[in-house]
Amino acid sequence: MPSLVPTDHKAEIVWIGSVRGADTIRSEPRATLTLTFDGAVEEGRHAGRNRASCSRVTSQHPKGTEIANVRQLCIVSGEEMVTIAADLGLDALDPEWLGASLVLRGISDFTHVPPSSRLQGPDGATLVIDMENRPCTLVSREIETDRPGHGKGFKTAAYDKRGVTAWVERPGSLKVGDVLTLHVPDQRGWQP
Secondary structure, three states, X not given: OOOEEEEEEEEEEEEEEEXXXXXXXXXXXXXXXXXXXXXXXXXOOOOOOEEEOOHHHOOOOOOOOEEEOOOOEEEEEHHHHHHHHHHHOOOOOOHHHHOOOEEEEOOOOHHHOOOOOEEEOOOOOEEEEEEEOOOOHHHHHHHHHHOXXXXXXXXXXXXXXXXXXXXXXXXXXXXXXXXXXXXXXXOOOOOO
């Protein structure tokens, strides 16, 4: 019996980017993304099979500990970006400010897709959703740089709408316009 079930939920890639520098979260737009087991070939900041632990996992690992890299990609929802922009008083939210790898359109409540779900592209490239990506001050600074007075509210506006982190399960390539199919774990919700 399969552990992952394909769904009828599909998402179109409407934007692709990569974070090239180690000192910035700002993405640079791209037309395609080549994926390996190390993440996106074009990625600088988030590529690699391993990474140093950050403040998000200090309950499990002291900061700087080498751990598996399940944050190779940052995937956000175009629909959720519209809501965040409106809450910030902006006409639009630039995915470059978010350090986005992919902006998808078509899956509602995207930030809360179950962890361990898969997004599979036309050539079989498969991304594993790790978990919700929390809003951070790095994005606030990017917004403030381009739109002074609008970045301070980002963490509040993006709460529950910041998208997810993901890692590459199967290499391949993605391009703007590709449609990804969502596969979810075949299990009941946790009931502690």
